[in-house]
Amino acid sequence: MVYLPDREVNVVSKLSDLFDSISGDKSEDGSLGKYDRGGLAPPPELSRSERGSTKQVRGGVFSTGQRIWTPKGSMGGFHQGESQRALIDLHGAELKNSFYEGADGVHCYGDCVIRNTVCAQVGEDAMTIYGSEVELYDFVVHAIPFDPNDRDKWLKELDKAKGRDNHDKKIDKAIQCNGNKNGQKIVIRQKGGVYYGNPRPFRVNGGKNAHDLKVELWLEDVTYFYNDSVARCTETEGGRHPFITVRATNCDLIGVKDPWQFDKKHGDLKISRNVRIWKS
Numbered sequence: 001m002v003y004l005p006d007r008e009v010n011v012v013s014k015l016s017d018l019f020d021s022i023s024g025d026k027s028e029d030g031s032l033g034k035y036d037r038g039g040l041a042p043p044p045e046l047s048r049s050e051r052g053s054t055k056q057v058r059g060g061v062f063s064t065g066q067r068i069w070t071p072k073g074s075m076g077g078f079h080q081g082e083s084q085r086a087l088i089d090l091h092g093a094e095l096k097n098s099f100y101e102g103a104d105g106v107h108c109y110g111d112c113v114i115r116n117t118v119c120a121q122v123g124e125d126a127m128t129i130y131g132s133e134v135e136l137y138d139f140v141v142h143a144i145p146f147d148p149n150d151r152d153k154w155l156k157e158l159d160k161a162k163g164r165d166n167h168d169k170k171i172d173k174a175i176q177c178n179g180n181k182n183g184q185k186i187v188i189r190q191k192g193g194v195y196y197g198n199p200r201p202f203r204v205n206g207g208k209n210a211h212d213l214k215v216e217l218w219l220e221d222v223t224y225f226y227n228d229s230v231a232r233c234t235e236t237e238g239g240r241h242p243f244i245t246v247r248a249t250n251c252d253l254i255g256v257k258d259p260w261q262f263d264k265k266h267g268d269l270k271i272s273r274n275v276r277i278w279k280s
Helices: 151-161
Strands: 047-051 055-058 067-071 088-091 094-100 106-109 111-119 125-129 133-142 173-177 185-196 202-204 214-225 231-233 243-254 267-278
Touching (some): 106 111, 111 125, 231 243
Parallel strands (some): 088 106, 094 111, 106 125, 111 133, 125 173, 133 185, 173 202, 202 231, 214 243
């Protein structure tokens, strides 16, 4: 099956050639057996579209079509440079059936929706949240660069990345929650999705002068492969006293080092059911 982003397909449950289900047979010792590479399969045959400016999407629904949006020139690249620009700014809009990679990913302002979308390789962050409510449906983020015309090379990159400490200068967070005002309440709900090889899939620390953020992170049917954590909440000079409440249901954590990186002062964990932690 070939993934065509402009069609109505479900990235996680329907694209068995991108991610195998991990709910199948596992060995008695809890290891993943045949799923030990995360079930990742070769990427679709898509062309790249170099972007030299940020796309502003104000309301409505937007898609990148059958192209992988990638940064060009001053937009940035595939590193942690803080001066990189977003490929897409969503202002109360929906990003749907899309592929993108690098730079500072997508910025969300207002209430936004990300649906059936893949960030193929993280640059600075895959997404930065400034608004108050974000809904994510089948959002896939991974740190492995790929050439859509060289599948063997991509599979080799996956093998090299398995179990690798990804704290290097090449990749950073999947989702950074900054907010834009003191005391802001931010709600992020994700249903379906996969995070592969990103050091920190979700981090809260507040942006410049956005103190006392109150963040709710709802996770359902999300899978994590070889991450440093699932959620991290830290205090910085630019964003003091943040607090995160994580509610997780039916999630799989595979090779995740330290899932919940926050203390009682900065977070609360509410696991309702079926959060499974597997050895890599």
